[in-house]
Amino acid sequence: ESADVVVLGAGPAGLVLGLLLRAAGIDCVILERASRTHVQTRARAGFLAPNTVRILDRHGLADGLHLGGRRHGTCEFRTEDGRFRLDYGALAQGGQHHVYPQQNLVTDLLTHYLDIGGRIRFHTEALAVRDADSPRPSVTTREPDGRPTRWTARYVAGCDGRHGAARRSLPPGAVRHHHHDHGVTWLGLLAETPPSLDAVGYAVHGRGFAGHMARTAEVTRYYLQWQRGTPADAWPEQRIWDELDLRMRAADHGPLRRGRLLERGVFDLTCDVVAPLRHGSLFLAGDAASLLAPAAAKGANLAVLEAEILAEALADALTQGDTAGLDAYSDRCLAHIWRAQEFTGWMTRLLHAVPEQGRGAGAGSFFHAGLQRSRLNSLRTSRIYQDWFAENYVGV
Numbered sequence: 001e002s003a004d005v006v007v008l009g010a011g012p013a014g015l016v017l018g019l020l021l022r023a024a025g026i027d028c029v030i031l032e033r034a035s036r037t038h039v040q041t042r043a044r045a046g047f048l049a050p051n052t053v054r055i056l057d058r059h060g061l062a063d064g065l066h067l068g069g070r071r072h073g074t075c076e077f078r079t080e081d082g083r084f085r086l087d088y089g090a091l092a093q094g095g096q097h098h099v100y101p102q103q104n105l106v107t108d109l110l111t112h113y114l115d116i117g118g119r120i121r122f123h124t125e126a127l128a129v130r131d132a133d134s135p136r137p138s139v140t141t142r143e144p145d146g147r148p149t150r151w152t153a154r155y156v157a158g159c160d161g162r163h164g165a166a167r168r169s170l171p172p173g174a175v176r177h178h179h180h181d182h183g184v185t186w187l188g189l190l191a192e193t194p195p196s197l198d199a200v201g202y203a204v205h206g207r208g209f210a211g212h213m214a215r216t217a218e219v220t221r222y223y224l225q226w227q228r229g230t231p232a233d234a235w236p237e238q239r240i241w242d243e244l245d246l247r248m249r250a251a252d253h254g255p256l257r258r259g260r261l262l263e264r265g266v267f268d269l270t271c272d273v274v275a276p277l278r279h280g281s282l283f284l285a286g287d288a289a290s291l292l293a294p295a296a297a298k299g300a301n302l303a304v305l306e307a308e309i310l311a312e313a314l315a316d317a318l319t320q321g322d323t324a325g326l327d328a329y330s331d332r333c334l335a336h337i338w339r340a341q342e343f344t345g346w347m348t349r350l351l352h353a354v355p356e357q358g359r360g361a362g363a364g365s366f367f368h369a370g371l372q373r374s375r376l377n378s379l380r381t382s383r384i385y386q387d388w389f390a391e392n393y394v395g396v
């Protein structure tokens, strides 16, 4: 089988790319390992930056989020020195987020893609990208019936995440791969309860970080800094809520609305960057290009931005033979990626007492706790620091 562009993965990156290619009249297909139900129900991101909304608006893909999303522009820090709020949406260079669950966005994108006649294969796992350094690359797959198949293409877009086939197919030495462990682990929770604050809540506590993020009127995301290696189900619900109350200082600032925990997941705050984002005819976008710790909510936003840049470059190459956009793709995206990585690292050190180089002294270190406290105080008192925060917090 064949297509001019074979896109691996139907997350935000792959779907935006597929939509824009299809709208430009390019012959493309999306190969997705999971089922349609699985991709439409996977709860992850929720905070979409203004630039992401502009991109989706530009291509007529934002109706759902305008209808069902909510604008959001405030965060609240709770520290041993009291609490303070930053109205980042109103600070210089700031802007508001749209809160819209990633699975709703993915559902909208997929519906739209199918409506315009887009081709997609579910239950189709890419095994390897072959001959990427030639003008006729191909992708070997395991089809739903288990049959091995080969898809030939002019270009392959690896939007299949960190553990996907695109990354695995890069020959040793073809790209550089930087991996960094922030040395922190989070327990991510989805609770069936309305948000308890009208702000993103970041609690910095001697027992570790706790976070509160709205998702919908009925569902709220919470995070707890977690002992690495401890399973997600180690604590009963009651203990989790008690710990959230303690770290969020509910006794001082008001109770949290408790509810059933719908989902729990443990993940280490790690990040990585692949550079360049290209090997011959294979291009990487989204988490396949760079993974970011979720502390600053950048991953899905970068995925959408990279997909737009790549779609335009592929369309120029395929319709006009102009490959300048493809040649510039990696450098353009890496500038955004490094800026997001830098801010995410800063955010991670703001919320946890971790050393610059990740692991090592870890949370609780006297020196790093002092730096963290000073950083929080600057954020509380310095207008210039606040403006810098606002610009980076919503920027992609």
Ligand code: RFL
Residues within 6 Å of the ligand: 008, 009, 010, 011, 012, 013, 014, 031, 032, 033, 034, 039, 044, 045, 046, 047, 048, 102, 124, 125, 126, 127, 159, 160, 161, 162, 163, 164, 165, 188, 267, 285, 286, 287, 288, 294, 296, 297, 298, 299, 300, 301, 302, 303
């Ligand atoms: P996705 O969404 O992971 O989609 C990749 C798709 O590829 C498929 N796949 C394959 N298909 C075929 N063959 C193979 N061999 C394949 N291997 C994988 C997968 O089934 C999947 O459908 O990647 P994409 O499109 O690059 O999008 C990236 C975002 O999903 C990710 O960066 C964000 O979710 C990160 N993130 C957040 N980002 C934000 O911008 N704002 C947030 O508020 C935010 N919160 C979060 C987050 C990530 C979290 N996790 C995953 C730890 C909160 C959490 C808890």
